[in-house]
Amino acid sequence: MNDQELLKYMQDNNIIDMAYVQEQLEMKKRKDILNKHPYRVWLAQDGYWKTYFPKADGTKRLIKKKKQNDLEDCIIEFYQSNSIDCSFKVRFEDWIERQQKCGRSDNTIYKYQCDYKRFIKGDTLEFMKIDEITEIELSEYLTRLLDSNTVVYWRALKDLFGYINGVFKKAIRDRIIAENPCDYVDLPLFRSKCTPDREKTAEERTLSGGERKALLYKINDSSNVASMAVELSLYTGMRVGELAALKWEDINYEHRTIRICRSEKNSRLKKERYISSTKNDKIRVIPLTDDMARVLRKVKEFEFKNGWLGEYVFQDDRGRVYASRISDCAVNNTTTAEFHNKKSIHAIRRTLNSNMKCAGVSGTVAASLLGHTEKVNEENYTYDVSSMEEKSKFMECAGRV
DNA sequence: AGCGTGAGCGCGTATTCAAA
C-alpha cells in the first residue's frame, strides 16, 4: 500500500481528520516554497522583515513587511502567481523559445519578434490571460488591428494567425488551456478588411531588352567587383546570396561548368554573416558559357592586379563582397531614366528565366538551371517578355494557319 | 557607398479535396 492508498484508507475509515491533513500539506508546500526562495529573510535594524524578489531582468527588488508572517505570505504569493505566467505575451515568448529549441533559424525567430512588435505589441491582448481569451476576444483583436492604421496584407495576417495558433496549441500541450480559440475564428471573414495587395506588373518585375542593355553598359563603365557580380548575374540568373558565396573552386574550366552549392546567410539575431548551403539546400550545376567565362576572367585579372585575389570569386580590399553590396549595385545602376523602375538581382533572375521560356526552353530545364521546382518557376518567374515585334510575328503566323 | 532593419514574398512541404 502506497502513501496515497494509505491516506485514502485512513480517510475512508475516519481514522484521520482530513482538514488537518490538508493543513499539513499546505504547511509543507509553504515550507518548500520558502526553502526554494533564493534570498535570505532577515529582521533588519529598522524592525522590518526583509527579503529580495528576483526580477525578470536579473536584478533584485527589496521587499519589507512589519511581520515575518506577512513577508512569508508575500513570498508564497509571489511564487504562486509567477510559477506560470499565463499572459498572452509570456505564452508567446514561451512559444518562440520552444520554436528556437526545435531548430527554427535565427531569422525566423527574428521575424516572430518583428511581427509581434508590429501587430500585437501595445494591444490589450498582450496582457490578457491566455485562458480568458476566447474566439470573441481574438476576433475583436483582429478587428482592432485591421481598423488601425497598420498596414496588414492578407498574407501577413495569415502568417500572424499561424503564430497565434501555435501559441495556443503549445498552451494546450502545456495543460494551461483545454481548447484552442483559433479553431473557432473564421479568418477569411477578415480578408476584406486587409490592406489591398498591390499588383506588380511584368515591366516592374523584369528587365526589358533595353534596360538590360543599359545596365550592361553602366556596369561595364564602372570598374568594381560588385558590378562584375551583377554582370555575372545577367548570364547565370544566380541568387544574390549565391553570387556573394561563389568560390573559384566552384568554377570548372575543364568541364565548362559552375557548381552552385553555397549561399551567404545573414543571422539577424547574432548580427553576423556566414556562408552555408543554398536556399533549398540543393546543389546545381550550370554550364559555363562564353559570356560567363569572359566576366570571370575579367574579375580574376582585376583582382590579381589589385592584389585582392582569394578563395571567393568576388573579393576586394575589404575581403569578400557581401550580398548586400551586390544587391545595392544592381539597384544603384538602374535609377536613371532608361529604367522603368529600380531593378534588383531577383528581377534579373526573373528576366533570365522569362527570356529562356520565351525562347522555347522547357519549364523543366529552366527550373533546373535556376535551381527551383517547376511549379515555382512557372508561378514566380515566368513573365511575358516578348517585344511587340515578336508578338506581331507570332500573331501573323497563327493568323495564317 | 555601405550597413542595419522592417517588411515583402519566394519557395518547399503538408494538407485538403475531388475525381477516378
Add this chain to the structure above:
DNA sequence: TTTGAATACGCGCTCACGCT
C-alpha cells in the same frame, strides 16, 4: 484506395529604405 491538383502553411531569403 489511389492519384493528382489546389490550397494552406510558414520558414527564411531578398528587397526597400533610412541612416551615417
